[in-house]
């Protein structure tokens with residue numbers, strides 16, 4: 001895209017696509033929203049989508065498909081084995097990512113399952129820049145241990161560091177002194193580090209890390225689920241990449257690794273996943289797990305229509321116009337909130353805008369889930385559904401005490417090609433109102449706490465009648481205004 005247009009877009013985000021099909025969304029009134037969140041036991045995962053106005057829970061499987069993708073889906077070749085569709089997808093994935101062997105799987109976590117099953121033995125370690133919930137669960141399930149080597153800057157909420165997802169190379173060098181290659185299953189790099197705010201890793205850092213691993217004889221794995229946003233950041237934030245086409249950056253980046261896996265629910269604008277790798281022997285080993293857990297090798301749990309859509313979606317992701325939209329809209333939202341002193345993770349990353357609940361509601365202690373409480377408050381005042389990413393999403397310590405999270409975030413995901421600028425402006429407006437009235441927000445407590453992945457199904461209640469007071473204040477303010 002021409003530079004003038006690009007400059008303009010950074011100041012004034014502009015949708016570079018137009019709706020062809022639309023979905024009606026419901027804006028309930030505040031009383032109905034209060035009722036809905038109470039019925040959902042104060043867990044935004046348990047809200048019904050028909051009660052949600054802007055669904056900012058996740059970017060997984062909710063990105064908008066293009067007309068080209070839908071057109072491609074119609075040529076899907078339905079076959080259990082050997083469908084033409086599979087070979088088209090295989091060709092697209094291996095040629096775009098640049099690794100020779102491809103295995104299909106039904107989504108990102110299924111790839112993690114297969115990789116962990118093939119490579120993690122009890123008590124082996126998996127170092128990584130930062131963990132992701134499903135990744136960690138699969139590694140732990142195989143008896144492995146997860147270690148994080150993120151740079152200190154990565155855990156600072158407010159920063160202007162462009163690559164907060166980088167690995168601390170000093171920590172990595174010490175790590176290799178401490179553990180032998182036999183003790184290490186593999187090293188994992190997550191592009192667009194999800195849990196710390198969709199923060200990217202630089203090409204240079206990924207290169208340095210993978211070179212050290214090669215020397216140490218340690219296998220490297222890239223989680224490319226959020227690679228799309230990371231590619232944008234490499235191109236605009238890293239020296240030497242300004243003029244490189246996205247397709248070249250993609251291939252060079254992926255080729256640094258022995259194994260690359262992705263969730264096509266994010267990277268590919270459709271629903272599915274896949275693994276590409278360099279080693280034929282390992283490919284043959286993983287093949288067996290694909291057939292056992294996912295489906296036959298030429299569909300791996302995916303529908304052929306989705307597979308056609310992924311092939312086209314990945315090609316679309318090589319266009320700067322396409323992949324710049326998410327980060328530009330997120331950057332706009334982050335900057336608008338910063339202007340009003342609302343605490344958010346900076347700089348803006350991919351994936352979404354992240355509210356820093358610890359500073360937003362400092363009066364709520366971590367044991368009362370400030371991020372979870374803030375997510376319910378935001379839903380009540382706006383109909384926007386965000387996701388708690390803090391202590392509620394952690395697993396309790398073996399002695400039953402809370403494992404307090406490094407960060408208490410409310411993630412407001414911006415699914416790709418879905419929201420318009422007026423949606424973003426509405427969100428900003430309501431968040432600012434909520435911030436002005438933050439003293440009204442109180443904590444949450446469990447009324448039913450599941451043992452595993454408690455954030456999905458856990459039931460909670462407010463620690464006092466603070467939500468009632470919030471509704472009352474909201475009505476007073478807005479009834480006065482209108």
Ligand SMILES: *Cc1c(COP(=O)(O)O)cnc(C)c1O
Nearest residue numbers: 060107108109132194225263265
């Ligand atoms: C979403 C995500 C996954 C899991 O992908 P699913 O398709 O939702 O199972 C894995 N890693 C990262 C970094 C993700 O963001």
